[in-house]
Amino acid sequence: MSAQLIGFLCIAGMLGMIALRMPIAMAMAATGFIGFGLISAFDPALTILQRSAMSTLTSYSFSPIPMFILMGVLASKARMSAELFHGAKSLFGAWRGGMALAAVSSCGVFSAISGSSLATAASMSKVALPEMRARGYADSLSTGTIAAGGTLGIMIPPSIALLLYALITEQSVGDMFIAGIVPGLIGLGLYLLTIAIVVAIKPSLATPGDPTTLKEKLVGLKGLVPFTGIFVLIIGGIYTGLFTPTEAASVGAFGALLIALYRGMRLREFVAAVRETLVISAMIFFMVIGAEIFGYFINVSRISFELVQIVNAMELTPLMVLMAILLLYLLLGMVMDSIAMLLLTVPVVFPLAMAAGLDPIWFGIITVITVELGLITPPIGMNVFVIKSVAPKDTKLTDIFKGVLPFVAADAVRLALIIAFPVLALGLIS
Amino acid sequence: MFIINWIHRLAWLIREAAFLLSLAGGVVLVGSMLTVLADIAARTLFGMTLGAINLTFRGSYEIVRYGLLLSILYALPYALKDGQVIVELFTERLPERIKYWISGFYILFFGLFGFILTSGLLNSIERAARSGQTTQDLGIPMAYIYWLAMVGTVMLGIRGFSVAWEYFTGTETESS
Amino acid sequence: QEVTLRLAHLWPEVSGNHQRVMQAWADQIEEESNGRIAVEVYPGGSLVPPPDQYDAVSDRIVDVTATVQGYTANRFPLTQIVELPGVSDSGAHGACILQSLYDEGHLDAEYEDTHPLFMFTHGPGMFHVVGTEIREPSDLQGLRIRRPTTVVGNILEELGAQAVGMPAPESYTAMQRGVIDGVALPWEATIGFRLAELVDSHTEIAGMYTLSFIMTMNRGVYESMSAENRAVIDANSGLDWAVLAGEVFDDLDQAGIDDAMANDRPINVIEGGTSHPDWAPAMERSLERYLSEVEERGLPAREVYDRAMELRNTCDA
């Protein structure tokens, strides 16, 4: 039996086990172990299991994840994210679905200090979910909004995904970041539009907010101040060279801590915040470890290699090559984490894209949007899982996925726009 | 019955131990955050004084890396129960009892995984002790780091079996 | 086809190291074995991340790897003697010295876990800095420089600079943000990590340092091969491939030099390299410190160093 065939069978088996309530982390680990064992041998497969935690958890590039979560938790304990959200909320006043609009806008602001979708989703969901629930928003709309809003974090710099792409393909990191700005803002705009449309079609999903006067709106803006303080500290620090984006996570968390202390946070609350941070981080890292094990199997199965060969053999036009790659990403995105996917597939498909004559930076932006789409598409969507872990216990995963669908459509529109008008990504680059 | 009670008590003890370990993980996490800040402060001073004030120290990068390792490993046992992501779509209608049994069954494997990680660390300790491998900047023998990590993986193993027991016997009451 | 070898290495697929060494070796093996041995190449650390690559071969997660010994600190102390100031002049030169040390058996104790195929080094490691020029040791005062190894870290600190430990791929962002003022890397890396677009000047102190690399194979896999297949592997091990891999690094350095010339960036070459009187004391002290530390562990550091210095003369620079 060929490695590719074993690969496809194992993935089918994995999807079956996931359907039977197997924790995702374990499904990835088990599939990785069995698949690698069948293709190569079980002794080394066992060694991969034995090493998985050590090699994943000592990776410097993962270190901002708990810090951004801590920042989010502290910010919400100190009512900072809440103020950001409420400020945005009063701007939208009596609009039906105003809270969802406010949540997406807040995600957009939060993105500018967050390199990670997961952290954005985690932080904003803590603030916005309980309130939307209390005001009678459907779970699907509230959770879907934030799961999607979280993905804004990846285009608006700083962005771990864009950085990784730049390093793998030897592009300028600065150019990649600049190229992400406009697509990120387009994403924000389209998400706002999506909410307006969804709520117009089905008003029962959301409730109107309380009307606000112009003065209240302005007071609402004042609520953004402490958040903007941290934002300026981080962005200022990064751009003046005080620290790297990776270190910025710790600085942001410390800034949030200072504000929390200033507002009278007690030791007991701080301990609770750290504990909460660790539980959310643990949930993410269980899956990161699983994905690491799974990655070994995906690699030796040569499934992506096989797919590229097929694409190659068909002598396609550049646009068709691009479409084929995006299709591949959508398929892989169903079962894989975005960072792992970038690391695994970009080295393989990048030469293909270059051979087809595509612009490397433009291709990177499209790739990262598509890969990020995987964070909110079923059955495995990391953002959705993060929200599931933060949301009230009775929130259903299926509801979140349902709520996220309209935003998937919005992202499809964004992709189409950027494919049709490359200047949207490349315009700001000299 | 006496045995059952005794095991139940043991499960409670294990839960408390996992909780304490997660607090240690929290201390490590805050420690690495402060390390980064100290590093930034020291080198800013170094840069502003053109090297005259040199409080800079080596190894902040390393502390962050191994800090991440320990803080997360120490949190995994505590978060084992609530930290799992499950697709419910196809099994929503099963009786609660069955769902508990299924969860218990899977959690057993996390316990097993904890012990597999432990055996891997034992191998690494042996290898590191033999080759004298240390960390790059601080020169800490890798074997020490593996020993520290092992506290977390052993706990994960024990806690996996203990949580499975709670699910199987229906004594799973408090969420961790 | 009898055997499939999985070869994982750290260079990107687009790099010369991949195309001219790793893939070339794979093709050569397939050809000389008449297709009995297939080699699947996994570039860019895609199968195994760099720090774990050596162990991955010893545990047979992959069959062959090319990696940096120094990723696992203090595990290959005698090997890393080739990295010391004043030992090697170029990639090919360092490769010849290192491979000869290994062939003569000086390094055997460090490689019991795997079956080494060949060892090599990159071109001369040097300084690339932003906003300033390094002409004499005092120019380093107060600068923050990314250091590749502890030995270079010691040199930097002796000269009043701050040695910053971070992975090479992080350097770009750190330098762009001004977190570091420069890096110690070979010419080739200014292109590979895109640092050329950020730096303002270059300073070469010939022989300051290099980095050692190894291409190695799982011992069990090697021993379980047929005599015929083993002969193919043996024919593609040793000095020839070592020197070729070093030469490729030297060739790639040219791209970095060309880029600096094309953009009129100053290139300071310190006359006499590590033996220039202004620079020699710091170099010698870090060299001495390294050798005595390794000796304290009961290893024949001086003996290996002395042999390396003899090989320095017999190997072509």
Ligand code: NA
């Ligand atoms: Na961002």
Ligand code: NA
């Ligand atoms: Na997905």
